[in-house]
Amino acid sequence: MELTKADLHREVLKAKDELIALCCDLIKIKNQSPIDSQRPAIDFVRAYLASQGIESQEHIGDAGEAYPIVTARIGSDEGFRVVLNGHVDVVPVGQASGWRFDPFLGEVVDGKICGRGASDMKCGLAVLLFSMAILKRSGAVLAGDIRLHMACDEEIAGTGTKWLCENGFAEGADAVMVGEPTGHDTIEIGQKGILHLTLTAHGVPGHGSTGKYKGENAILKLARVLLHVDRLTEVAGHFDPEQAQAVANSKIIAKRTIQAPGVGDVIDHLSANVGVIEGGGKINQVPDLATAKIDVRLPYGTVREEVVAAVDDMLAQAGAEGVEARYEWIAEGNATDDASPLVVSLKRNIEAVWGEECLPAYQWASSDAAHYRKLGCPTIQFGPANNAGIHGYNEDVDVEDVVRAAEIYMLTLCDLLGVE
Structure with missing residues (x-):
């Protein structure tokens, strides 16, 4: 049997x-x-x-x-x-x-x-x-x-x-x-998918004692950009109509689990976390290089061109010349x-x-x-x-x-x- x-x-x-x-x-x-x-x-x-x-x-x-x-x-x-x-x-x-x-x-x-x-x-x-x-x-x-x-x-x-x-x-x-x-x-x-975004700011070295007048501080340049990083979270995913219930469910679960204002947006919008900042070598030298590594999570249906455009807009809003973006697309x-x-x-x-x-x-x-x-x-x-x-x-x-x-x-x- x-x-x-x-x-x-x-x-x-x-x-x-x-x-x-x-x-x-x-x-x-x-x-x-x-x-x-x-x-x-x-x-x-x-x-x-x-x-x-x-x-x-x-x-x-x-x-x-x-x-x-x-x-x-x-x-x-x-x-x-x-x-x-x-x-x-x-x-x-x-x-x-x-x-x-x-x-x-x-x-x-x-x-x-x-x-x-x-x-x-x-x-x-x-x-x-x-x-x-x-x-x-x-x-x-x-x-x-x-x-x-x-x-x-x-x-x-x-x-x-x-x-x-x-x-x-x-x-x-x-x-x-x-x-x-x-x-x-x-x-x-x-x-969500994963993107590792690296921002690299290039400056001009100089003696720290004349930092306000001579050289171009890469760390400060990078900092001006990072003040605008939340602009990336305005990028939304693209879901099919039959996914609407799952998206609604997801927002409920996110609110239950994380319990933070507006956290439902973490499901259908891009998220960006500045996880690592590196720059400078000596306290008395104007740094000529600084980098930030940003963990970006991509909602379903996100188009890469949208993300690149959002990063370009962030850099433009910061008004910082000489900052490059490098993209490592891990998963969709x-x-x-x-x-x-x-x-x-x-x-x-x-x-x-x-x-x-x-x-x-x-x-x-x-x-x-x-x-x-x-x-x-x-x-x-x-x-x-x-x-x-x-x-x-x-x-x-x-x-x-x-x-x-x-x-x-x-x-x-x-x-x-x-x-x-």
């Missing part, structure tokens, strides 16, 4: 303690990028898969031997093809004095799993691994396959998933589910249709498990999901999260959130792979 969707749902709930233990074991591994070796985490994941009867492979991508990539596969050769994507590396913990508990505690305290990576994204990764394990050992008949893609350099270089996509590992994927943290009130179905804004079978199934299952509305929405940042969407693969992000601790102190995630995420992943995989 073949297992049903309800059977597999019950299997998840029966094994929930195993899931939580897996989360804790992953968090206890100290693999901060780029401080620590990723080898203990890689070996742990491969050993877990092997213990579940799942063969895995290790690949060396663009990041080299220190940051290997792991793939695995279960299911049949014919049918629907699903990719589960995640990363095992975590950001550094920072100052130990900022933590209320050991950053690598990996224990449950007051209903929360505590430690670095709990939300981003060791618990999300555990859900992916656990889902494959349940399906494998249950003997469920899948009308298709599930492929695991796991990187360990996402928090630094982010080349692991890119390498997989460029080397055929995502070929033919009908759905991609990235376990990055979102919380249960939203499904991330689109992201990207999105998955909210009417796709993947999104429809996931939304239905989230709302059934939580009894609350879930809003498919676009993200104001970017992630590895963009690499799959570039290939035309319907891609979402969904994973357990407490957003307050991500990349900060005292990171944790609710046990309930993790268990329910596993329920939702199983129900959705059943929908996609023909288990009724």
Whole structure:
């Protein structure tokens, strides 16, 4: 007798303690990028898969031997093809004095799993691994396959998933589910693109004692330009009519999450952050060179010519001669249709498990999901999260959130792979 969707749902709930233990074991591994070796985490994941009867492979991508990539596969050769994507590396913990508990505690305290990576994204990764394990050992008949893609350099270089996509590992994927943290009130179905903009101001050197009268200060010239950087945020994206609901959802999620005046515009307008300023060499010399590096995020549909025109206008408004702009286009804004079978199934299952509305929405940042969407693969992000601790102190995630995420992943995989 073949297992049903309800059977597999019950299997998840029966094994929930195993899931939580897996989360804790992953968090206890100290693999901060780029401080620590990723080898203990890689070996742990491969050993877990092997213990579940799942063969895995290790690949060396663009990041080299220190940051290997792991793939695995279960299911049949014919049918629907699903990719589960995640990363095992975590950001550094920072100052130990900022933590209320050991950053690598990996224990449950007051209903929360505590430690670095709990939300981003060791618990999300555990859900992916656990889902494959349940399906494998249950003997469920899948009308298709599930492929695991796991990187360990996402928090630094982010080349692991890119390498997989460029080397055929995502070929033919009908759905991609990235376990990055979102919380249960939203499904991330689109992201902004990325532009790295560098402004370079050229001046004329001179002795600092005569700076007002001799020389041309490149730092001051650059500063006049940066006073106008917010003009770039007037550039808007271009969305199709059928994307209107997702845009509206996105503004709601942004307001809930960031809680700042006017923050809804971060979804459908360009954002610009001056992240690095460099200039000068000596305090007593008029600097002849200064640069600013600006992180620009591009809403869906943004045309590059619009951005260049906005930068030209900013420079003109500043009235600063001798300032050059250099553009490094990293990624375009990207999105998955909210009417796709993947999104429809996931939304239905989230709302059934939580009894609350879930809003498919676009993200104001970017992630590895963009690499799959570039290939035309319907891609979402969904994973357990407490957003307050991500990349900060005292990171944790609710046990309930993790268990329910596993329920939702199983129900959705059943929908996609023909288990009724």
